[in-house]
Amino acid sequence: EIVLTQSPATLSLSPGERATLSCRASQSVSSSLAWYQQKPGQAPRLLIYDASNRATGIPARFSGSGSGTDFTLTISSLEPEDFAVYYCQQRSSWPRTFGQGTKVEIK
Amino acid sequence: EVQLLESGGGLVQPGGSLRLSCEASGFTFSSFAMSWVRQTPGKGLEWVSTISGSGGSTYYADSVKGRFTISRDNSKNTLYLQMNSLRAEDTAVYYCATGLGATKYYFDYWGQGTLVTVSS
Numbered sequence: 001e002i003v004l005t006q007s008p009a010t011l012s013l014s015p016g017e018r019a020t021l022s023c024r025a026s027q028s029v030s031s032s033l034a035w036y037q038q039k040p041g042q043a044p045r046l047l048i049y050d051a052s053n054r055a056t057g058i059p060a061r062f063s064g065s066g067s068g069t070d071f072t073l074t075i076s077s078l079e080p081e082d083f084a085v086y087y088c089q090q091r092s093s094w095p096r097t098f099g100q101g102t103k104v105e106i107k
Numbered sequence: 108e109v110q111l112l113e114s115g116g117g118l119v120q121p122g123g124s125l126r127l128s129c130e131a132s133g134f135t136f137s138s139f140a141m142s143w144v145r146q147t148p149g150k151g152l153e154w155v156s157t158i159s160g161s162g163g164s165t166y167y168a169d170s171v172k173g174r175f176t177i178s179r180d181n182s183k184n185t186l187y188l189q190m191n192s193l194r195a196e197d198t199a200v201y202y203c204a205t206g207l208g209a210t211k212y213y214f215d216y217w218g219q220g221t222l223v224t225v226s227s
Contacts, residue, residue: 001169035150043202043217044152049210056215087152091212093226095168096142096154 002026004088006099012107019075021102023088030070032092035064035073038101039084047086048073078104109133109216111203123193123225124159129186129203129218137161137181139207143188144214145199145223155189155201171197193225 003026013019023033031051036044046055050062051071061076075082083106088099115127128139143155156177157166165177177187186203200222204214 026117032212036214038152043204045217046206046213046215048209049213050216053209057209058216078192089152089154089213094166096157098152098154101151 001095002029002090002093002097004090004097004099006086006088006102008102009100010103010105013078014037014107015080017050017078018102019073019078019104021073021086021104023066023071023073023099024044025071025090027068029090029092031067032090033064033066033071034089034091035062036087036089037082037084038087044087075104109143109205109207111205111216111217111218113203113221115148116201116223118224120227121194121225123192124189125193125223127201127203127221127223129188129189131184131186131205133205134205134207138185139205139211141177141179141186142204142214143177143186143201144217145201146195146206146220148194153199158186167183167201176191190223193212193223195225196222197226200225 007022015092025031033051034047040069052064110132112130113130142157158177174192178187194220203218206213208213
């Protein structure tokens with residue numbers, strides 16, 4: 001099983017600041033990685049797939065990078081609606097696995 | 108518009124059974140794999156199971172293998188999850204999810220979730 005480790009667990013930032021979230025895989029997943037955003041009481045929302053492709057309707061301030069074992073989700077300038085929990089997920093092999101999440105909170 | 112609507116959650120005793128359903132609309136159901144993903148209260152996401160579009164291939168998390176069975180009825184555009192021998196640790200919100208087109212290998216569309224509580 002591929003273990004995904006996200007860091008930091010919590011990121012305290014102010015609106016307008018840049019957020020950088022990390023996801024590290026226990027073995028290579030090539031570019032087969034996605035990022036999701038989840039707000040309280042809602043289902044997750046796909047942001048990024050194949051490491052760097054924005055899903056439909058996702059604002060350009062969200063970007064993904066990386067390949068192999070190290071991946072980054074960057075939010076260039078935080079909007080109030082971006083404060084949420086973010087998960088990475090790999091589809092390189094079975095079982096599919098998620099990271100434990102990074103909470104982006106208002107400082 | 109893609110819609111996924113889960114049902115069938117509820118309170119069940121340890122060792123009991125429950126069947127979840129997910130009714131899909133807005134896309135060619137038989138052409139795409141479907142999955143179940145769960146989330147324990149206050150915790151993270153856990154992939155549970157995936158079934159191919161034809162139903163010929165199924166995949167399970169080790170935590171549910173041998174206890175849960177995923178299936179689909181393409182004539183009814185409905186996905187199922189039969190859960191047997193339920194344990195307290197199966198308590199979670201269960202989502203059905205799918206991806207279409209370029210995102211078909213990911214979870215681009217989600218239902219609203221159905222809560223399963225395993226408790227005596």
